[in-house]
Amino acid sequence: LAKTTQPISMDSYEGQEVNITCSHNNIATNDYITWYQQFPSQGPRFIIQGYKTKVTNEVASLFIPADRKSSTLSLPRVSLSDTAVYYCLVGVRNRDDKIIFGKGTRLHILP
Amino acid sequence: GAVVSQHPSWVICKSGTSVKIECRSLDFQATTMFWYRQFPKQSLMLMATSNEGSKATYEQGVEKDKFLINHASLTLSTLTVTSAHPEDSSFYICSASDLTQGNTIYFGEGSWLTVV
Numbered sequence: 218l219a220k221t222t223q224p225i226s227m228d229s230y231e232g233q234e235v236n237i238t239c240s241h242n243n244i245a246t247n248d249y250i251t252w253y254q255q256f257p258s259q260g261p262r263f264i265i266q267g268y269k270t271k272v273t274n275e276v277a278s279l280f281i282p283a284d285r286k287s288s289t290l291s292l293p294r295v296s297l298s299d300t301a302v303y304y305c306l307v308g309v310r311n312r313d314d315k316i317i318f319g320k321g322t323r324l325h326i327l328p
Numbered sequence: 329g330a331v332v333s334q335h336p337s338w339v340i341c342k343s344g345t346s347v348k349i350e351c352r353s354l355d356f357q358a359t360t361m362f363w364y365r366q367f368p369k370q371s372l373m374l375m376a377t378s379n380e381g382s383k384a385t386y387e388q389g390v391e392k393d394k395f396l397i398n399h400a401s402l403t404l405s406t407l408t409v410t411s412a413h414p415e416d417s418s419f420y421i422c423s424a425s426d427l428t429q430g431n432t433i434y435f436g437e438g439s440w441l442t443v444v
């Protein structure tokens with residue numbers, strides 16, 4: 218399982234774009250990168266998943282460079298409700314591999 | 329989309345008693361489910377892998393006789409905390425993968441356990 222490293226915490230302001238970078242230097246060829254969001258007292262919620270280059274959905278964008286040793290979650294125009302912990306996970310699709318969570322990034326959005 | 333549901337969402341029990349938490353995949357079948365516990369302001373810690381029709385696989389340091397896991401059907405896994413103590417108070421979360429939808433993992437809402 219590829220280990221991931223993220224900043225422990227980040228602060229930003231409403232309306233700003235927030236970029237959270239995750240390092241995964243030993244990512245394997247078959248590994249996908251998935252980001253989850255967790256609010257207090259709730260289970261994590263899927264945000265976005267990608268393998269390479271760029272993926273965009275209605276919530277966020279995920280940028281993955283060619284070497285795939287890192288990835289950046291981009292949240293456009295954040296609001297107070299985006300205050301949460303964000304986890305970057307690396308694993309294989311179509312297989313029930315156990316997922317080990319890193320510490321995540323605690324994002325705090327200020328008014 | 330796929331949904332994983334936990335019940336109860338919160339429970340209070342007395343020391344020495346046992347409490348059961350259920351995890352259900354509502355619209356897909358899950359041969360494997362995972363149980364995590366999470367203390368305040370900490371990350372999720374994997375406790376065990378629940379395998380349908382066979383014994384659960386526990387992570388190092390997790391007592392299998394204390395945290396009993398049963399995965400009797402493709403849509404239900406249960407975690408029973410036996411002889412609960414105050415230090416077992418925590419947020420317990422389950423997850424399951426819908427392998428028909430890639431490997432997106434879905435998490436339950438979590439269950440707060442308070443042992444008094």
